Amino acid sequence: MPLLDVADLSATFSTQQGDLRAVEGVSFQMDEGTTLGIVGESGSGKSVMALSIMGLIPSARLGGRIGFEGDDLLSLPDARMRRIRGSRIAMVFQDPMSSLNPVLTVGLQLTEVIRLHTGASRPEARARAEELLRTVGIPEPRRRLKDYPHQFSGGMRQRVMIALALACDPVLILADEITTALDVTIQAQVLALLKTLTVERQTALVMITHDLGVVAGHTDRVLVMYGGQVVEQATTAELFEHPRMPYTWGLLDSMPRMDRDRSKPLVPIEGVPPDLLDPPKGCRFRDRCRFARDICASRAPDLAPAADRPGAHLVRCWGTQDRAGSGWLIGTDHTAPTEA
Amino acid sequence: MLLFALRRLLQLVPVLIGVLVIAFAVTRLTPGDPAEIMGGFEASDETIAAIREDMGLNEPIHRQFVIYLGNILTGDLGRSYYNGREVTRIISETLPRTAALAGVALAFTLIVGIPLGVVSALRKDTWIDLGARTLALAGVSAPPFFAGLLAILVFASYLRILPSYGAGSWLHVVLPGVTLGLSSAGLVMRLTRSAMLEVLNQNYIRTARAKGLPPRMVNYRHAFRNASIPIVTITGLQLGSLLSGAVLTETVFAYPGIGRLLVRSIFERDFPVVQGLILLIAVIYLVANLLVDLFYTLVDPRISHG
Numbered sequence: 001m002p003l004l005d006v007a008d009l010s011a012t013f014s015t016q017q018g019d020l021r022a023v024e025g026v027s028f029q030m031d032e033g034t035t036l037g038i039v040g041e042s043g044s045g046k047s048v049m050a051l052s053i054m055g056l057i058p059s060a061r062l063g064g065r066i067g068f069e070g071d072d073l074l075s076l077p078d079a080r081m082r083r084i085r086g087s088r089i090a091m092v093f094q095d096p097m098s099s100l101n102p103v104l105t106v107g108l109q110l111t112e113v114i115r116l117h118t119g120a121s122r123p124e125a126r127a128r129a130e131e132l133l134r135t136v137g138i139p140e141p142r143r144r145l146k147d148y149p150h151q152f153s154g155g156m157r158q159r160v161m162i163a164l165a166l167a168c169d170p171v172l173i174l175a176d177e178i179t180t181a182l183d184v185t186i187q188a189q190v191l192a193l194l195k196t197l198t199v200e201r202q203t204a205l206v207m208i209t210h211d212l213g214v215v216a217g218h219t220d221r222v223l224v225m226y227g228g229q230v231v232e233q234a235t236t237a238e239l240f241e242h243p244r245m246p247y248t249w250g251l252l253d254s255m256p257r258m259d260r261d262r263s264k265p266l267v268p269i270e271g272v273p274p275d276l277l278d279p280p281k282g283c284r285f286r287d288r289c290r291f292a293r294d295i296c297a298s299r300a301p302d303l304a305p306a307a308d309r310p311g312a313h314l315v316r317c318w319g320t321q322d323r324a325g326s327g328w329l330i331g332t333d334h335t336a337p338t339e340a
Numbered sequence: 341m342l343l344f345a346l347r348r349l350l351q352l353v354p355v356l357i358g359v360l361v362i363a364f365a366v367t368r369l370t371p372g373d374p375a376e377i378m379g380g381f382e383a384s385d386e387t388i389a390a391i392r393e394d395m396g397l398n399e400p401i402h403r404q405f406v407i408y409l410g411n412i413l414t415g416d417l418g419r420s421y422y423n424g425r426e427v428t429r430i431i432s433e434t435l436p437r438t439a440a441l442a443g444v445a446l447a448f449t450l451i452v453g454i455p456l457g458v459v460s461a462l463r464k465d466t467w468i469d470l471g472a473r474t475l476a477l478a479g480v481s482a483p484p485f486f487a488g489l490l491a492i493l494v495f496a497s498y499l500r501i502l503p504s505y506g507a508g509s510w511l512h513v514v515l516p517g518v519t520l521g522l523s524s525a526g527l528v529m530r531l532t533r534s535a536m537l538e539v540l541n542q543n544y545i546r547t548a549r550a551k552g553l554p555p556r557m558v559n560y561r562h563a564f565r566n567a568s569i570p571i572v573t574i575t576g577l578q579l580g581s582l583l584s585g586a587v588l589t590e591t592v593f594a595y596p597g598i599g600r601l602l603v604r605s606i607f608e609r610d611f612p613v614v615q616g617l618i619l620l621i622a623v624i625y626l627v628a629n630l631l632v633d634l635f636y637t638l639v640d641p642r643i644s645h646g
């Protein structure tokens with residue numbers, strides 16, 4: 001049985017302009033101790049998906065199933081869900097500057113979660129908190145427990161957030177854009193730290209990012225999201241070697257890479273993401289896709305095995321699926337794309 | 341902390357000097373001759389001249405100011421033109437009554453305003469929220485004399501459970517105190533509600549929830565503590581409007597506090613009393629602000645005072 005089994009997850013907000021489906025038909029599984037990257041532009045539904053797993057968006061209507069350790073998280077009563085949050089599943093957020101309570105000491109913010117879930121005494125919890133700060137590389141941990149968040153730098157705060165997530169030895173950590181708000185120089189350190197600590201503890205890790213570069217070398221598998229849907233899914237190595245979806249090609253071309261000709265300019269993907277209040281009838285990427293054909297406008301493609309990489313790769317694109325009237329991108333190498 | 345308090349106290353000195361100048365100027369620049377008032381209608385020109393001489397009103401204005409300053413520094417606020425009693429005595433008799441009134445009003449403000457605001461925020465958009473907001477609106481918009489008369493009508497004339505005017509027992513303080521507290525309670529309720537709603541939207545509240553903390557801990561330890569910073573500011577500043585509200589309320593309830601004393605002294609051109617009261621009110625304002633500042637440094641670790 002997989003540790004996490006998300007099946008046909010959807011999240012819908014009621015807005016003044018109508019229903020907004022931020023996540024639609026997302027399915028994936030994760031085994032214990034594995035890492036999964038979730039990649040997509042801003043607004044593609046990554047955070048909403050992670051918060052749905054945590055049960056932290058009361059304003060959304062959720063559908064589908066989130067299987068976790070034998071329970072369906074979507075139907076658990078509040079009190080049971082609280083016992084899982086922070087204890088079995090933990091989350092690290094994007095903005096370390098605003099994610100810690102400014103008027104409580106770091107020590108209190110750490111010990112309260114330890115005491116809540118483990119029933120440890122005050123001194124036990126304090127000792128554990130000190131050890132956690134040391135683990136995440138904060139110097140003088142005993143003294144720093146008494147400090148307030150504003151006395152830490154951004155990178156140090158994100159380390160505190162990682163310590164918070166690790167506090168009760170969860171089996172799953174959701175890390176949502178944890179380096180986006182940090183200085184470039186610190187990003188790699190924080191990523192490496194989280195990676196090392198989760199590998200040591202055999203903690204499953206979901207690494208959410210808009211940057212494919214963050215996923216490379218850090219995750220076993222990758223989901224690429226677009227407009228609230230999964231558009232490509234493969235192992236990380238497979239995705240970088242044989243990307244099959246024009247959107248992923250765009251992401252790769254907009255990302256600096258070591259293994260590529262430096263003289264080739266970075267090209268951002270033109271156009272804007274689809275309006276989730278009124279999503280296009282056909283392929284959601286069609287307006288921005290250089291390879292689109294008529295069928296892309298009239299019918300929405302399913303997430304299905306890529307014809308040339310079956311078994312290894314799921315893609316939501318007519319061009320790479322082997323069906324009547326489609327498949328015109330089968331075998332195309334994205335590094336030398338030809339005009340369709 | 342102590343150093344910070346001392347420094348803040350020192351910063352008050354220039355403000356106090358400004359207040360002294362204004363208190364002095366206001367009473368000297370308003371038309372009407374106090375000597376004539378003291379002498380009464382029948383007084384002869386000679387009597388009035390003697391009174392003027394006696395009161396030092398013939399000295400040049402800057403001399404009068406220096407004398408006035410010197411007196412204040414020695415704790416002498418002068419004597420009432422009206423009945424010749426020492427101003428410090430008059431004030432020390434009257435102040436406790438208004439303090440009791442303001443105390444009841446402040447207690448009412450806090451005990452009613454804050455919980456109502458918190459509940460309203462936690463139950464946003466329910467009928468509880470709607471009810472609490474309606475009450476707050478009524479509290480804020482009812483003018484004190486209207487609310488006061490209504491209260492007298494209901495509790496004193498109709499139900500006959502509380503006295504409607506005068507002073508003496510603590511029962512006399514209840515009606516005017518609550519009346520006085522109505523508008524600040526409404527204001528504090530609204531502010532508490534919006535401060536709580538804003539804090540509840542912050543990322544650190546999401547973190548607290550992500551830790552699995554029960555709502556009670558999220559709402560009080562994490563949210564209310566942060567929300568209390570603006571709440572205390574407004575409550576502290578409300579102390580000022582409680583004082584001005586006291587003028588009206590004391591008049592409606594014929595309650596012999598400093599509000600009524602101020603109104604009477606102004607009509608009687610009793611300059612020393614008016615001056616003393618202006619000084620007193622200014623000092624109360626300053627002290628309230630100082631207390632608010634000190635509270636910040638206790639609750640908000642980001643404010644450094646080293």
Ligand SMILES: Nc1ncnc2c1ncn2[C@@H]1O[C@H](COP(=O)(O)OP(=O)(O)O)[C@@H](O)[C@H]1O
Nearest residue numbers: 013022041042043044045046047048049059276
């Ligand atoms: N509370 C909310 N109410 C309405 N719409 C929301 C809410 N939260 C997110 N959304 C919408 O859901 C979509 C996905 O958002 P999000 O998951 O934050 O994207 P990402 O994390 O991939 O950048 C966006 O269009 C966003 O506007």
Ligand code: SF4
Nearest residue numbers: 283286289296317318
């Ligand atoms: S389905 Fe069509 S429009 Fe969509 S990505 Fe594939 S080729 Fe482009």
Ligand SMILES: [Mg+2]
Nearest residue numbers: 046047176177
């Ligand atoms: Mg996001």
